[in-house]
Amino acid sequence: MKKVLVIYYSQSGQLLDIAKSITQDLERDNEIALDFYKIKLKKEFDFPWNRKDFFNVFPETFLQKTIALNDVDNPILQKKYDLIIFAYQVWYLTPSLPITSFLKSNIAKKVMNNTPIITVIGCRNMWIMAQEKVKKMLSNYGANLVGNIALVDKNINHISVITIVQWLFTGVKKRYLGIFPKPGVSNQDIKESKRFGKPILNALKKGDFSSLQSKLIEKKAVKIKPFLITVDSRANVLFKKWANLIIKKGAKNNSKRQFWIKIFNFYLIIAIWIISPIVFVVYLLTYPFLFKRIKKDVKYYSSVKIKKA
Ligand SMILES: Cc1cc2nc3c(=O)[nH]c(=O)nc-3n(C[C@H](O)[C@H](O)[C@H](O)COP(=O)(O)O)c2cc1C
Incomplete structure (x- = not known):
């Protein structure tokens, strides 16, 4: 059994x-x-x-x-x-x-x-x-x-x-x-x-x-959609900054935290509706030059392997 x-x-x-x-x-x-x-x-x-x-x-x-x-x-x-x-x-x-x-x-x-x-x-x-x-x-x-x-x-x-x-x-x-x-x-x-x-x-x-x-x-x-690898990894870099900023600003004062969370909410809207379409166009233009790397990334992220630090 x-x-x-x-x-x-x-x-x-x-x-x-x-x-x-x-x-x-x-x-x-x-x-x-x-x-x-x-x-x-x-x-x-x-x-x-x-x-x-x-x-x-x-x-x-x-x-x-x-x-x-x-x-x-x-x-x-x-x-x-x-x-x-x-x-x-x-x-x-x-x-x-x-x-x-x-x-x-x-x-x-x-x-x-x-x-x-x-x-x-x-x-x-x-x-x-x-x-x-x-x-x-x-x-x-x-x-x-x-x-x-x-x-x-x-x-x-x-x-x-x-x-x-x-x-x-x-x-x-x-x-x-x-x-x-x-x-x-x-x-x-x-x-x-x-x-x-x-x-x-x-x-x-x-x-x-x-x-x-x-x-x-x-x-x-x-x-795996290769464009999403790019968006996901770049957004991770920015999210890290935002998350630390909100924690720091709101550490002693909840209304300050809520204020910065609202700014983050606003940023997200801009990122999704304005920045991400621009990044997509840039991505399409650079795609032929990055083809080899994209192929390698798709293989890795489809797998269960773990990147060595
Ligand atoms: C606070 C929150 C943030 C989310 N962020 C993401 C995200 O970054 N990427 C994503 O693909 N889905 C995201 N989702 C969608 C969830 O992954 C999930 O599909 C949805 O919440 C339904 O899950 P459930 O099985 O818990 O109901 C988010 C959902 C919530 C509630």
Whole structure:
């Protein structure tokens, strides 16, 4: 009997739907015992979000601070598993605050140490640098990342910005104004993610995960858009400055913090709607000269390898 644990966090339930679809074949197999564990917080975030809370989580999320967890003495987390499927979402180009808090906890170290891990991401579309941060945290305690599946909103970037904001601020995953596409990962993509179950099951039964990620890639488990690598890494540099600035300015005075968060909110709007289209044009012009490097980057970010510092 092989033991598999799915650890996940989700506000809307989207990540649970994805994890359930991916593990359908494992669930049906008599030789697999499948457990689910939802990360719980001492104080949960409201869903839907209000504007203030949504931007207020930025500095601590980005700087990978931790918040208090609940239920970490759950017996599930004391068992030793043959495989862990770790399903997470991205907040501000970083694993969400609940996810970082879990990954940095002693219980995560204990349950994940020396265990094969498959990460499953469900986000808007900017997950590449967040996954690098997860890789680093996992490698700190000898967890063995063997696979990654990233499900995103496949609509064009600016459409997905509009629709996700509607979703997160209303809590309803529906077509905004009746004309926009539905936000988030599409129902069809969630349903079709069942196809990843077979290669996972085969690797698990053989006890050999060495070629799992290439099998998952053949099944289109990750699709890297090279332009998003550029945006994600540049935005990370700027976000770091913003996060530190907000923490510093607001250290003793919450109204000062709120003021700087509002400025950050304004900056984000400019960055998304004005700066990013300009960067895109520059990117297109330089694309032919950077072709070799882009190819190398796409290969690396599709893999489960970790860059040496
Ligand atoms: C505060 C916040 C920040 C987010 N930032 C990003 C981001 O940087 N990149 C991205 O692709 N998605 C981002 N998202 C979308 C989430 O990754 C995720 O798709 C959405 O919140 C639904 O997740 P759920 O399963 O918790 O409901 C963000 C969501 C929230 C709430």
